Amino acid sequence: MAERVFMKGTEAIAEAAVRAGCRFFAGYPITPQNEIPEYMARRLPEVGGSFVQGESEVASVNMLYGAASTGIRAMSSSSSCGISLYSEGVSYCASARIPMVYVNVQRGGPGIGAIQPAQQDYLQATKASGNGGFRMIVLAPDSVQECVDMVYEAFDLAERDQNPVLLLTDGVMGTMMEPVVLPEMRSDEELKAFREKFMPRAIVGHPLGQQAFCRPGSVGDGQEQENIKAAAMYETWDKDVRVEEYMMDDAEIVFAAYGISARISRAVLRELRKQGIKAGMIRPITVSPFPYDAFRNLDFDRVKGIIDVEMSIPAQMRWDIDFAVQNRVPVKEVLRSGGQLLTNDQVMNGAMEFIKEVL
Amino acid sequence: MAEEKKVYTRTKGIIEGAVSGFCPGCMHSTVHKLIGEAAEELGALDKLVRVEGVGCCGLGQFYVTCDETIAAHGRAGAVATGVKRSSPDSLVYTYQGDGDLAAIGLAETMSAANRGENFTVIFVNNGIYGMTGGQMAPTTLVGMKSTTTPKGRDPEEHGYPMHMSEIINQLTAPYYIERVSCDTAQHVIKARKAIKKAFQYQLEGRGYCLVEIVTSCPTNWGLDTLKSLDFLRDKMFTEYPLGVFRDKGAEEK
Amino acid sequence: MARIEINAEACKSCSYCVLACPTKTIEIGKEVNSKGYLYAQQVNPDKCIGCAMCGHICPESAIEVWK
Numbered sequence: 082m083a084e085r086v087f088m089k090g091t092e093a094i095a096e097a098a099v100r101a102g103c104r105f106f107a108g109y110p111i112t113p114q115n116e117i118p119e120y121m122a123r124r125l126p127e128v129g130g131s132f133v134q135g136e137s138e139v140a141s142v143n144m145l146y147g148a149a150s151t152g153i154r155a156m157s158s159s160s161s162c163g164i165s166l167y168s169e170g171v172s173y174c175a176s177a178r179i180p181m182v183y184v185n186v187q188r189g190g191p192g193i194g195a196i197q198p199a200q201q202d203y204l205q206a207t208k209a210s211g212n213g214g215f216r217m218i219v220l221a222p223d224s225v226q227e228c229v230d231m232v233y234e235a236f237d238l239a240e241r242d243q244n245p246v247l248l249l250t251d252g253v254m255g256t257m258m259e260p261v262v263l264p265e266m267r268s269d270e271e272l273k274a275f276r277e278k279f280m281p282r283a284i285v286g287h288p289l290g291q292q293a294f295c296r297p298g299s300v301g302d303g304q305e306q307e308n309i310k311a312a313a314m315y316e317t318w319d320k321d322v323r324v325e326e327y328m329m330d331d332a333e334i335v336f337a338a339y340g341i342s343a344r345i346s347r348a349v350l351r352e353l354r355k356q357g358i359k360a361g362m363i364r365p366i367t368v369s370p371f372p373y374d375a376f377r378n379l380d381f382d383r384v385k386g387i388i389d390v391e392m393s394i395p396a397q398m399r400w401d402i403d404f405a406v407q408n409r410v411p412v413k414e415v416l417r418s419g420g421q422l423l424t425n426d427q428v429m430n431g432a433m434e435f436i437k438e439v440l
Numbered sequence: 441m442a443e444e445k446k447v448y449t450r451t452k453g454i455i456e457g458a459v460s461g462f463c464p465g466c467m468h469s470t471v472h473k474l475i476g477e478a479a480e481e482l483g484a485l486d487k488l489v490r491v492e493g494v495g496c497c498g499l500g501q502f503y504v505t506c507d508e509t510i511a512a513h514g515r516a517g518a519v520a521t522g523v524k525r526s527s528p529d530s531l532v533y534t535y536q537g538d539g540d541l542a543a544i545g546l547a548e549t550m551s552a553a554n555r556g557e558n559f560t561v562i563f564v565n566n567g568i569y570g571m572t573g574g575q576m577a578p579t580t581l582v583g584m585k586s587t588t589t590p591k592g593r594d595p596e597e598h599g600y601p602m603h604m605s606e607i608i609n610q611l612t613a614p615y616y617i618e619r620v621s622c623d624t625a626q627h628v629i630k631a632r633k634a635i636k637k638a639f640q641y642q643l644e645g646r647g648y649c650l651v652e653i654v655t656s657c658p659t660n661w662g663l664d665t666l667k668s669l670d671f672l673r674d675k676m677f678t679e680y681p682l683g684v685f686r687d688k689g690a691e692e693k
Numbered sequence: 694m695a696r697i698e699i700n701a702e703a704c705k706s707c708s709y710c711v712l713a714c715p716t717k718t719i720e721i722g723k724e725v726n727s728k729g730y731l732y733a734q735q736v737n738p739d740k741c742i743g744c745a746m747c748g749h750i751c752p753e754s755a756i757e758v759w760k
Contacts, residue, residue: 105526136518139515143519155526284489286530296501296509446757448745464705625750665706
């Protein structure tokens, strides 16, 4: 039954995953996502699932790979420098086409960086989460409710595509509390239907002649054939592009931001509207596939400039914006990083400077 | 005349008619058939799940008839943890070489053993990296030449061989640890018994079992098959003595 | 009477069976299989006692034994 509760982002993610049918979780402690494994350690045994505290992120993601290979819904979570250690296992899952979900609660970087929130893993998340050039659907929530809804749906997407799905969030979203409506627990029948596609490959033991293989890599031209199949699957993601176009009907100044930066930008653009400035926002909800068309199809006679707001120095999403916009309007960056939070004032000041130049 | 009876037959655990990709005299293929025979004798071939390590053991994927996944180098212990916990009725084993289990996968190996995960580890120790071309392994003997120790393993620089069965025997959780070999028919029969016992224990839910098989690598040792048997017995068995390190099942009886 | 069958195509000429046979009924022959290996052959079938030592030790599962 759907219920409305007041929950912290990380715990809401964990509960939503359980309700989505997740029955295996492996993870390694790292701030600021520790409440996810802690919640799972309490919750999974209640629903007949299994929680393992891995000896490292490398081990945890490989446990996830093993668990998901048996056809159950499995998840893991980590943060930034921990996520770097996930590349091996994520790449293996992408290669063997294993559906699984993992969460990056981003913190400052590079390296050990800072434990405070950041958005410095954008390019890693959207372009190269491991070797081999695979792609994933990467969902970027901007509220605890979206965290819940996206995790719940992420398993369906993973099973539909037989591919990993990443929830890219940050330390703010993970630690803040908001009222959320929790989805209903997936029934066994529903899960069975979702799993059907994968089950012939589930490595659980089969009678002679019906063996299941979950293999990353191949021999001869097998690997290239797998890559061609995967590439064709990525091509079907145009329909999965999700973007919020907020107050864009008459916008002359366009904020571009995802996740926590989008929340801050939204508050600022409302203030600007009060001052009579026609500001709007394009918020990528899927950062992969990226909503290039939302930028490409802007009315460049009307739009005077784009403000890229990110908690990353240097900017990262800017690459995707530039790719779509191709210098047709100026792009201004308003950035923080290393665990330092953007403030409304900083975004407002940056916006005002830019507005003076372009309007 | 009494009707003749088949007294030794090829196991259904390896693909009918398939010839292994292993080198002449390599005991990886022996171990593969023993795994098949042990599972077959237990009537558990249809439950068998192989988590394959990286290296020469990768050739096994074209040779065995069980469900299978391939772990990244060293991660078999972690992958098998995920598999077994999610599918407790499966008979899960990892198949790992010395580089895989004792070098790159040391953390995963020790941690899975320490948790007492209920799967079986088949550890093939031939003292060298095979597939990549004969580099030094943690188990390479002192003085033994490898492509990365061209003057032989020097303890001053490279340390000493690692004894994984002995090290894992320091942990409390493991249920059964035995080191065997495949150099004689008698040893092969003993190795099969060890694997079968480990599988039996897993089916009974007893926990972590390790069977280390000390083998030769004629190709990378640079010896012919028969001389490599001599080296195995003279040098490897001295460093890695065969025997049962722990058998909680026998103690309980 | 005991007998063995050697799958010549699977034999890689390691000679382990030759060593294992207690009655010396196996030898490495002079003919090669399609992979170029001189394969093992039974030379004194009458002496075979069906002990299956050759079968056990053969890495390639190339020998089957009847008794």
